[in-house]
Amino acid sequence: MFGLIGHLTSLEHAQAVAQELGYPEYADQGLDFWCSAPPQIVDSIIVTSVTGQQIEGRYVESCFLPEMLASRRIKAATRKILNAMAHAQKHGINITALGGFSSIIFENFKLEQFSQVRNIKLEFERFTTGNTHTAYIICKQVEEASKQLGINLSNATVAVCGATGDIGSAVTRWLDARTDVQELLLIARDQERLKELQGELGRGKIMGLTEALPQADVVVWVASMPRGVEIDPTTLKQPCLLIDGGYPKNLATKIQYPGVHVLNGGIVEHSLDIDWKIMKIVNMDVPARQLFACFAESMLLEFEKLYTNFSWGRNQITVDKMEQIGRVSVKHGFRPLLV
Known part of the structure; x- marks a missing residue:
């Protein structure tokens, strides 16, 4: 059972x-x-x-x-x-x-x-x-939903918010090893752990949220939203795929803008x-x-x-x-x- x-x-x-x-x-x-x-x-x-x-x-x-x-x-x-x-x-x-x-x-x-x-x-x-299953499903969502939206990962930038967490770090490892994604942007609060992850991957740019979001074709959000932080959808690329891997899932209600596609992440x-x-x-x-x-x-x-x-x-x-x-x-x- x-x-x-x-x-x-x-x-x-x-x-x-x-x-x-x-x-x-x-x-x-x-x-x-x-x-x-x-x-x-x-x-x-x-x-x-x-x-x-x-x-x-x-x-x-x-x-x-x-x-x-x-x-x-x-x-x-x-x-x-x-x-x-x-x-x-x-x-x-x-x-x-x-x-x-x-x-x-x-x-x-x-x-x-x-x-x-x-x-x-x-x-x-x-x-x-x-x-492990959550991270796998989020990665498959990145691969398959990007294709549906016409985003070619080989030319794309993927930002992972919460990159040093258990799920976030797994997602970055998969994207590095199993896809041809062009650029990874690594976002988290702990700068020391970010540097360790960057060293493990041998790639990825460490960035702040405000700097990273306008550059990303795909955003994987697996961190809690910092209090007081709002995402301005007008600064995002079009199309942009935003995968909400948090709980409770609320990005779809906060971000409604043409060309910005919010997907409930980690759902099967x-x-x-x-x-x-x-x-x-x-x-x-x-x-x-x-x-x-x-x-x-x-x-x-x-x-x-x-x-x-x-x-x-x-x-x-x-x-x-x-x-x-x-x-x-x-x-x-x-x-x-x-x-």
Whole structure:
């Protein structure tokens, strides 16, 4: 059995979803209540591969909300993720994906040092961040959506915002090794890590956001939007492909301009309907078919009986592992969401 650990995008969203899912006692509660709310299994899932194989899974709502980080309730946020992992393990789930902020919190706050959760010792091999599959899907979106828009990568400049992160660094490695993209622009806050990445690749220009965006034919956004930063679409190339790999995805509502094509990054479509409710709740356009690529990674590992933390740690994703999960993704009927 596979598992998905997720969370909702805001307190308001959580209250609305609680009402819809039949938890009225959660629906009118404020942030303090959600800080103490336990994880819940709120959806049972059946996925059928194009090979005919069928698997079963569970969605674990962590009850984490992004406001917990904004309001400095850091201990509550970290406790949410650890409790959700323990809940998944207690219910016998073989491989569980950490979705959204779950994997970021796990990495940033070094939660691997807290392996004992009450009477449960976490077995980390039961969990995956899903970042390898996400990075692979974003790279395929760059390749295939660029072609649809008439952008020739061999003559193109690709900017990666968040280039030193786990997904961002994997995307740069793929673009360097598996495409003929002409120029890579590397954007991140940590200049030392940017220089290390540049040295590893042997190419790429380190730039600030304002300088880089007008030069880019393709922008891969896999970083949180800095507070107060706005993108002026009039400064972007036309056509320009902007892939929003963040969560929640909001660039499409912020940037609406002729010639600027915003694509929800890291989203896959399955060839067959999936029996579940949760993607409707997170407002996927086609909830029976579309899902986050990180969630799909745990499904793929369950299909293949690879019960291992396939994606784990920071900046450990290799091009070979991206190709491996990519082959399995195609085998079982997943494909990248395109324009």
